[in-house]
Amino acid sequence: MTGTNKIPFLDLASVHAELEEELVEVFRNALRSAAFIGGPAVEQFEHEFAEFCDTRFCVGVGSGTDALRFALMAAGVGLDDAVVTVPNTFIATAEAISQCGALPRFVDVDERTYNMDAGRLADYLADGCVRNDRNGKLVDRQTGRGVKAIVPVHLYGQMADMDPILELAEKYDLLVIEDGCQAHGAEYSARRDNCWKKAGSMGRAAAFSFYPGKNLGACGEAGAVTTNDAELAQKVRVLRDHGQARKYYHEMEGYNGRLDSIQAGILRIKLRHLAAWNEKRRECASRYQELLGSVQEGIVLPYAPSWAKAVYHLYVVRVQNRDQLQKHLGDAGIGTGIHYPIPLHLQKAYRNLGYRKGDFPVSEGAAAEALSLPMYPGLGYVQQERIVRQVLDFVCGETSARTSSASSVRLTTLAVQGG
Numbered sequence: 001m002t003g004t005n006k007i008p009f010l011d012l013a014s015v016h017a018e019l020e021e022e023l024v025e026v027f028r029n030a031l032r033s034a035a036f037i038g039g040p041a042v043e044q045f046e047h048e049f050a051e052f053c054d055t056r057f058c059v060g061v062g063s064g065t066d067a068l069r070f071a072l073m074a075a076g077v078g079l080d081d082a083v084v085t086v087p088n089t090f091i092a093t094a095e096a097i098s099q100c101g102a103l104p105r106f107v108d109v110d111e112r113t114y115n116m117d118a119g120r121l122a123d124y125l126a127d128g129c130v131r132n133d134r135n136g137k138l139v140d141r142q143t144g145r146g147v148k149a150i151v152p153v154h155l156y157g158q159m160a161d162m163d164p165i166l167e168l169a170e171k172y173d174l175l176v177i178e179d180g181c182q183a184h185g186a187e188y189s190a191r192r193d194n195c196w197k198k199a200g201s202m203g204r205a206a207a208f209s210f211y212p213g214k215n216l217g218a219c220g221e222a223g224a225v226t227t228n229d230a231e232l233a234q235k236v237r238v239l240r241d242h243g244q245a246r247k248y249y250h251e252m253e254g255y256n257g258r259l260d261s262i263q264a265g266i267l268r269i270k271l272r273h274l275a276a277w278n279e280k281r282r283e284c285a286s287r288y289q290e291l292l293g294s295v296q297e298g299i300v301l302p303y304a305p306s307w308a309k310a311v312y313h314l315y316v317v318r319v320q321n322r323d324q325l326q327k328h329l330g331d332a333g334i335g336t337g338i339h340y341p342i343p344l345h346l347q348k349a350y351r352n353l354g355y356r357k358g359d360f361p362v363s364e365g366a367a368a369e370a371l372s373l374p375m376y377p378g379l380g381y382v383q384q385e386r387i388v389r390q391v392l393d394f395v396c397g398e399t400s401a402r403t404s405s406a407s408s409v410r411l412t413t414l415a416v417q418g419g
């Protein structure tokens with residue numbers, strides 16, 4: 001396979017090539033004005049991103065991890081608390097929880113969406129926790145920690161099913177902080193309010209990452225907190241800047257977690273294209289669906305519930321011999337990714353949490369079988385056809401090897417999933 005024939009997993013360079021003049025102009029302006037930290041670009045971006053998310057406030061910070069950590073801290077999560085999230089996510093979700101002094105507690109994900117399973121959350125809150133007799137607070141049975149918050153993750157650009165999660169949060173008096181780091185622009189049809197809502201506008205606050213490979217990416221590290229809560233937004237502003245609202249007057253110990261002005265300027269330019277890029281990702285996803293939808297066995301395609309509009313940060317399929325498929329595609333010059341190979345409860349870093357293999361079977365199954373195919377706005381039809389041909393080649397080969405004859409491979413047209 002020659003270099004030019006390769007299909008990368010992600011292609012950032014072409015996007016930046018199209019915007020190069022504008023992006024370089026940001027850097028030139030920063031050099032000339034010597035405004036590197038804070039300044040108008042940061043505030044303008046915050047204003048524009050809040051508008052994009054349908055929230056009142058946005059506070060730019062140094063990364064998605066900062067955003068999660070600051071949002072949790074500003075919401076009042078701290079020492080001795082427990083926070084419920086999922087094991088099928090990037091480690092930053094859990095790092096942010098423990099780094100503000102709390103303990104991550106996991107509930108498994110839904111088989112189809114790979115996001116928090118509200119039924120399992122309900123079971124955990126009802127059976128895994130007890131009410132403290134003295135103050136009526138919810139306490140995790142195993143650790144004795146007070147349960148304070150829920151962090152649903154909108155993984156792969158797909159919304160978690162927020163209605164039942166928000167209902168449980170109300171019932172048990174818990175905060176909801178969304179991890180929207182993979183879901184800039186995703187939407188959820190809130191049955192309770194009978195309207196579509198943007199990722200980042202549904203919990204008390206939300207965290208976004210602008211790591212270069214995200215749907216909206218900086219040219220370096222960046223992140224943001226969105227919220228409708230003025231007080232929480234102000235606390236995040238203080239936390240990101242060494243605990244000061246006024247220079248050298250420190251209300252508390254904070255962090256160096258600011259968004260710098262060059263990244264803010266770059267994000268402003270790229271934000272103008274985000275809606276169109278997300279639309280292109282959706283087109284790529286439906287093309288995959290069309291081209292792969294005829295295969296009835298051996299591969300599971302992403303589920304597209306009628307109550308959400310995904311932004312396909314990743315296009316994740318499931319196959320039994322995932323590692324072999326990855327190798328097969330790699331040999332054909334096609335880049336892929338695995339998100340994520342080890343669920344958090346089985347990571348060495350979280351041995352202290354006391355979970356075991358078998359505790360979260362859905363997450364463990366996804367970790368063993370999920371493969372992310374190339375997905376980015378500039379992915380072309382011809383490229384997708386080539387990817388799909390290789391996937392089918394592998395999947396149908398596998399299926400016919402398992403059954404007695406190749407003729408038993410059924411290529412039936414599957415209806416395009418709508419709900």
Ligand SMILES: *Cc1c(COP(=O)(O)O)cnc(C)c1O
Nearest residue numbers: 063064065090092093181209211
């Ligand atoms: C990327 C990501 C983060 C962390 O963002 P950084 O900007 O890399 O710190 C957190 N959660 C999820 C789900 C992510 O994908």
